Amino acid sequence: MDTSADERRILYNQPPNPLRPEIAVTWNATRSDIEIIDLSKVFSSGNETFKAVDHVTVHIPDNEFFTLLGPSGCGKTTLLRLIAGFEQPNSGRITLGGQDLTALPPNRRPINTVFQNYALFPHMSVADNVGFGLRMLGQSRRQIKHTVTEMLALVEMESLAHRRPAQISGGQQQRVALARALAPRPRVLLLDEPLSALDLKLRKTMQSELKRLQAETGITFVFVTHDQQEALTLSDRIAVMHNGKILQIGSPQEIYTHPAERFVADFIGDSNFLTATIVHTHAESATVKLSSGAQITARLPHAMSASIGRTVTVVVRPEHAMLADQGVLQGTLEHALYFGTDTQVQIRLSDGELFTLRRQNTVGQLPLPALGTVVNIAIAEGAAQVVRH
Amino acid sequence: MRPLPLNHPTTLSRWLLSTPALVILLLAASGPLLIVLVYSFLSPGPYGGVVWEFSTEGWFQVFFSRDIFDDSVGPAYAHWSIFWRSVRLALLTTLFAALLGFPTAWFIATRPAGTRELWLFLVTIPFWTNLVIRTFAIQEVIRNQGLINSVLLNIGLINQPIQMLYTDFAILVGMTYVFLPLMVLPLYASMDKLDGRLLEAAYDLYASRMRVLWHIILPLVKPGFIAGSILVFIPAIGAYVTPRILGGGRHLMLGNLIELQFGQGRNWPLGAALALTLLVIVLVALLVYIRLVMRDPEREHG
Numbered sequence: 001m002d003t004s005a006d007e008r009r010i011l012y013n014q015p016p017n018p019l020r021p022e023i024a025v026t027w028n029a030t031r032s033d034i035e036i037i038d039l040s041k042v043f044s045s046g047n048e049t050f051k052a053v054d055h056v057t058v059h060i061p062d063n064e065f066f067t068l069l070g071p072s073g074c075g076k077t078t079l080l081r082l083i084a085g086f087e088q089p090n091s092g093r094i095t096l097g098g099q100d101l102t103a104l105p106p107n108r109r110p111i112n113t114v115f116q117n118y119a120l121f122p123h124m125s126v127a128d129n130v131g132f133g134l135r136m137l138g139q140s141r142r143q144i145k146h147t148v149t150e151m152l153a154l155v156e157m158e159s160l161a162h163r164r165p166a167q168i169s170g171g172q173q174q175r176v177a178l179a180r181a182l183a184p185r186p187r188v189l190l191l192d193e194p195l196s197a198l199d200l201k202l203r204k205t206m207q208s209e210l211k212r213l214q215a216e217t218g219i220t221f222v223f224v225t226h227d228q229q230e231a232l233t234l235s236d237r238i239a240v241m242h243n244g245k246i247l248q249i250g251s252p253q254e255i256y257t258h259p260a261e262r263f264v265a266d267f268i269g270d271s272n273f274l275t276a277t278i279v280h281t282h283a284e285s286a287t288v289k290l291s292s293g294a295q296i297t298a299r300l301p302h303a304m305s306a307s308i309g310r311t312v313t314v315v316v317r318p319e320h321a322m323l324a325d326q327g328v329l330q331g332t333l334e335h336a337l338y339f340g341t342d343t344q345v346q347i348r349l350s351d352g353e354l355f356t357l358r359r360q361n362t363v364g365q366l367p368l369p370a371l372g373t374v375v376n377i378a379i380a381e382g383a384a385q386v387v388r389h
Numbered sequence: 390m391r392p393l394p395l396n397h398p399t400t401l402s403r404w405l406l407s408t409p410a411l412v413i414l415l416l417a418a419s420g421p422l423l424i425v426l427v428y429s430f431l432s433p434g435p436y437g438g439v440v441w442e443f444s445t446e447g448w449f450q451v452f453f454s455r456d457i458f459d460d461s462v463g464p465a466y467a468h469w470s471i472f473w474r475s476v477r478l479a480l481l482t483t484l485f486a487a488l489l490g491f492p493t494a495w496f497i498a499t500r501p502a503g504t505r506e507l508w509l510f511l512v513t514i515p516f517w518t519n520l521v522i523r524t525f526a527i528q529e530v531i532r533n534q535g536l537i538n539s540v541l542l543n544i545g546l547i548n549q550p551i552q553m554l555y556t557d558f559a560i561l562v563g564m565t566y567v568f569l570p571l572m573v574l575p576l577y578a579s580m581d582k583l584d585g586r587l588l589e590a591a592y593d594l595y596a597s598r599m600r601v602l603w604h605i606i607l608p609l610v611k612p613g614f615i616a617g618s619i620l621v622f623i624p625a626i627g628a629y630v631t632p633r634i635l636g637g638g639r640h641l642m643l644g645n646l647i648e649l650q651f652g653q654g655r656n657w658p659l660g661a662a663l664a665l666t667l668l669v670i671v672l673v674a675l676l677v678y679i680r681l682v683m684r685d686p687e688r689e690h691g
Contacts, residue, residue, distance in 0.1 A: 086589055106592045119590040123608045132604075133594035184595065 032187035039092030054244035070241035260301035294328035298384035320383035327376030429661035447658025479626035490572035555637030579613030
């Protein structure tokens with residue numbers, strides 16, 4: 001059966017089936033934004049304590065594709081488990097649509113999770129897996145059958161409804177896990193690194209699938225990943241986490257072009273870190289002096305006190321720098337790596353640091369100067385960004 | 390590949406290598422069973438043993454009895470009640486072992502990784518003590534002047550001791566105690582393999598704790614239940630020591646009845662026929678059981 005995106009949207013947005021009374025009564029709010037207020041979770045084993053989530057405050061509006069991004073151990077999965085209700089916070093609150101969730105167990109929260117390894121029930125068919133939540137909500141067999149068919153159509157898995165999870169591929173299991181979590185029409189869908197077990201090609205397909213599903217269902221997605229590329233591609237907003245804290249929240253463009261912290265710049269994309277001294281400050285930017293003596297304008301992170309004379313770190317993305325006749329930095333051309341669409345050029349600056357720039361490869365372009373030549377580097381207007389440590 | 394001729398050295402050495410297995414199968418498994426089958430169709434010797442004279446009297450006596458005065462034939466109610474008691478007690482033992490074994494195994498399986506071995510070790514400790522001694526220990530606990538009755542009498546809850554020893558109840562308690570580890574160990578093995586995220590997934594999908602138990606845990610540890618039930622039911626139905634000591638010789642089970650025929654009864658053919666009857670009961674019970682549990686409840690819902 002082939003259903004168009006519009007048809008699927010209509011299917012999903014039918015008035016929700018009556019939920020189990022206690023859940024329906026609790027969740028009659030029209031909003032489904034999440035408010036996380038000063039949330040902390042400490043794990044302790046023996047004498048050692050570990051702050052997995054450290055005083056996190058964040059607001060996730062309705063219908064947003066929100067991503068928690070960070071290296072393993074940064075607390076992103078714990079934060080997700082706190083929202084799901086699998087962990088209890090040591091302090092702080094979580095509200096959904098203005099109603100407090102903190103004391104509710106997972107089975108009383110209108111939130112569903114897609115687990116990292118899908119956690120499909122091995123003893124049930126694909127259809128029974130998808131219908132499980134509805135069965136637990138006490139819906140009639142007819143209703144369940146109807147919704148299951150709908151959900152399997154949504155993820156294009158109708159033909160495999162009677163298979164067992166062990167009899168379908170990883171990508172198909174992924175779709176079933178999505179359908180199972182979406183079937184009870186949750187207010188919020190939590191996704192814990194759902195694509196990490198897939199190979200690269202399948203991951204790309206599933207990324208667009210996820211984006212499509214989020215647009216069609218209008219559900220708030222909270223997505224956890226350590227893959228920066230995935231985060232940049234999918235998200236409306238990204239929160240970068242490190243050591244249990246959220247370092248920066250913003251749109252992918254903001255996070256990438258204007259990282260506020262050195263960690264963020266380092267974790268997402270490639271960066272050149274330059275040491276500079278502030279010579280002049282404006283409202284949101286400052287004029288800084290580089291080690292070469294040249295002065296450039298760099299953006300300041302929000303609410304950073306920048307006194308004149310202070311030494312700061314400036315970030316320049318490799319693709320925002322170029323070889324030029326006149327530049328702000330000089331160095332010796334040391335390496336050139338050809339990547340097809342672009343060439344990565346490494347230059348040893350006069351202060352000994354290595355600077356990387358990326359040059360788009362076009363037809364009829366001037367060839368690169370020979371290795372060992374002294375070259376000038378120019379930095380695009382507005383590309384330099386001061387970061388906190 | 391073409392099969393090698395029988396007299397080829399490789400074929401010969403293969404047969405030679407499998408001799409130990411063949412000898413054991415012949416001498417220890419099928420051989421004795423054949424002897425028992427043959428004995429059940431012979432006549433009893435006057436001082437035990439058999440005389441080589443074909444007779445179906447042994448099998449006849451399993452199900453029917455002759456009146457010693459007028460030779461009239463009636464059903465062997467005594468045997469039937471012993472069959473029934475054996476089956477019932479073995480089933481109840483399996484049931485109670487499962488009811489007690491499940492929480493025990495769950496408790497062990499949910500301990501931190503380093504301490505589970507210790508708990509498993511504690512479960513197996515009773516195996517180190519002789520079965521007879523353990524059974525006498527139970528006798529000490531439940532007899533009229535035993536631990537339970539003394540305590541209840543002393544605190545004034547009862548005026549007279551409760552008769553527990555030499556009842557079916559005593560046999561049930563004894564067998565459940567003795568066979569419990571055989572249920573706990575396979576249950577633990579299947580719980581150990583259980584993926585905790587499945588429980589979280591069910592809990593996340595609006596299942597209460599009881600429903601997680603019913604819809605996820607129980608179906609997934611079913612193999613453990615099957616293995617444990619078989620391991621408990623088979624020795625329980627043929628139990629000898631426990632009913633002998635705790636049943637006091639009045640509440641016989643099949644094992645005791647068979648022993649009686651080879652001992653005081655001096656009726657080896659009847660004993661052999663009873664032993665084979667026990668075998669058939671176990672086989673039928675297993676077949677019915679496997680049929681029942683192999684049905685797929687989840688598929689029936691769909």
